[in-house]
Amino acid sequence: MSFLNYLICFFISMVPIIELRGAIPYGIAMIPNGSPNSVLQIILVFVICIVGNMIPVPFIYFFARKVLVWGKDKKVIGKFFTWCYNKGEKGGKKLQAKAGKGLFIALMLFVGIPIPGTGAWTGTLAASFLDMGFKKSVKAVILGVLIAGTIMAVGTIGVKAGLGGVFSLLANT
Numbered sequence: 001m002s003f004l005n006y007l008i009c010f011f012i013s014m015v016p017i018i019e020l021r022g023a024i025p026y027g028i029a030m031i032p033n034g035s036p037n038s039v040l041q042i043i044l045v046f047v048i049c050i051v052g053n054m055i056p057v058p059f060i061y062f063f064a065r066k067v068l069v070w071g072k073d074k075k076v077i078g079k080f081f082t083w084c085y086n087k088g089e090k091g092g093k094k095l096q097a098k099a100g101k102g103l104f105i106a107l108m109l110f111v112g113i114p115i116p117g118t119g120a121w122t123g124t125l126a127a128s129f130l131d132m133g134f135k136k137s138v139k140a141v142i143l144g145v146l147i148a149g150t151i152m153a154v155g156t157i158g159v160k161a162g163l164g165g166v167f168s169l170l171a172n173t
Helices: 003-012 019-030 037-052 056-073 080-111 120-129 135-170
Strands: none
Touching: 003 019, 003 037, 003 120, 019 037, 019 135, 037 135, 056 080, 056 120, 056 135, 080 135, 120 135
16 A cells, blocks of 8 residues: 555545545555555554544634634625534534433544544534533544444455455356
């Protein structure tokens, strides 16, 4: 796997919605089958994607809400920013209502479930709306990102191995 592939993984993991849910499968798919150091490459992909996914978190926590408030009354972007702001506020309140005192665990699991609409971006934005506290939010988000990353890595390895077996069977028939 080339340096460029690792760099692509890093940047994909920073993209909202896609995040490491797209970056880890991409990275693992780029590792050649039968590579002698594939375990090391998988670990490297995992670490790079986790780091890339966490880099935007402080910026989202401290600035996203302020940017949304700023843009709510702008002519071109106002409707979209208002929609994002309302969605973030509603999502945060809904999470808090369901979680009660277990907000940390709820945020961690919300980020850790690798489906579209969950992840570090959305979880951090919800935490900022809830005034959860930066350190507590980051801890919940990093644990969730580790859970999601592990799920994606194990799932991708399984799918890649299964598809490799299917294709080798087809090639031998």
